[in-house]
Amino acid sequence: MKLSAFEREALKNSLLEKGPEAPTLCGEWKTRDLAVHLLVREQYPVSFLRSQLPVGGDPAEELTQEALQRPYEEVVEQWAAGPKGLNPWRALDTMGNAMEHFIHHEDVRRGALTPGEPVEEREISPEHARELHRLLKLSAPRFIKADRPVILAPTGMPRIVHNDKSGVSADGESVIRVQGGVGELILWIYGRKVVNVDITGDTSNLKLSSL
Secondary structure, three states, rough: OOHHHHHHHHHHHHHHHHHHEEEEEOOOOOOHHHHHHHHHHHOHHHHHHHHHOOOOOOHHHHHHHHOOOHHHHHHHHHHHHHOOOOHHHHHHHHHHHHHHHHHHHHHOOOHHHHOOOOOOOOOOOOHHHHHHHHHHHHHHHEEEOOOEEEEEEEOOOOEEOOOOOOOOOOOOOOOEEEEEEHHHHHHHHOOOOOOOOOOEOOOOOOEEEOO
């Protein structure tokens, strides 16, 4: 099973298990808010994309408010069933949803934790780990902003060097090293704080985006 489909099913189960009012790592969002976001993003892609534009208002907001009034389990099940008909997400699911589903699954799993608390990492299959490694390599340039090289070192997998450039000292002191499981590194580059990573180097000018 591809990572996007596996994580869709796992996220569905976690959302139903936690219920509609559980905390997530998505700011003030509860599980109900996250489930509605997933539904509107996927079931109404045109409205969702238009809402990201700087002009034209937010056409997804009315859909969001309507979905928030629906039974929580119904919303979760409809999203979990996947896109139907001519919805473009049918073709884009494997490529476009793997990261979305993995990260939001962990947002639900870890929602009650605070930075510094112990994290129980899930076991990730070799196939899914390779997919996450590929996505990590693709995403690093977009989400990491730093004034020096950043070495991502996923456990047991090839390292990824972002922002490689000349001027780094021979002993490597002018770099940032981030070590951890490949899933933890994915969460870290997307700005999640409840992660199990080891960071060395000067991070004062390091900025991360968030999903």
